[in-house]
Amino acid sequence: MDGNGRWAKARGKPRTFGHSAGVEALRRTVEAAGDIKLPYLTVFGFSTENWGRPKEEVAALLELLRLYVGRDLHRLVRDGVKVRVIGEREGLEPDIRAIIERAEDQTAANATLNLTIAFNYGAQDEIVRAVRRIADDIAAGRLTPDDVCADTFAQRLDTACLPPLDLLIRTSGERRLSNFMLWQAAYAELVFLEDLWPDFGREPLERAINEFRRRDRRYGGVGRDE
Ligand code: FPP
16 A cells, blocks of 8 residues: 555645545445455555654554554444454554454454455565474474475465465555565566555556456466467
């Protein structure tokens, strides 16, 4: 959800104003995803590197997570949205952990749209944690080194419960992955949009999906017309 700071700056407002507008964009996007029957939507809400931002901004981002879940959870429950949060939970403030668990528990039985929020998430951190889990399994005799394959590894990532990543949308004109789903992006289609996140919603989402539909996915093989 990139571009909140620039969106605010263009309006002569503090960065946190952009993050608040970013929550509105998240609401619109979740609603649009439900309407167009998208089964899975994952958003990058807070990275393991974002702790390095000024402490007021970090506090504002944590507060926005509290507000989003506090205000929207009943609607997410009602609309059949199943919420999952990926990222490192260790070290998060107890109330933030409790909010995450409440959102996951209250929406656990839902199945219309799977909304995953990456929070305190970094792909390198996720990969290191997966490697540790494999090392623990080997040390405990539950796995042998020969058992380790791409699938064993993927099953230990935070995204084990999600299908392969099809489309990765980066907003705000940046053309990099910024430590998001590095393993999962192996065969994902990348779509880079100039739109800043607070302007995101149904139209840019549909534009990205239409671009995705035009792509020829070869997975290292030959094209569909070959
Ligand atoms: C990146 O824009 C955005 C973030 C670091 C925060 C995204 C968070 C929200 C939209 C709030 C809602 C969050 C949750 C988890 C519900 P940037 O600040 O890097 O923008 P810039 O590149 O223009 O400076």
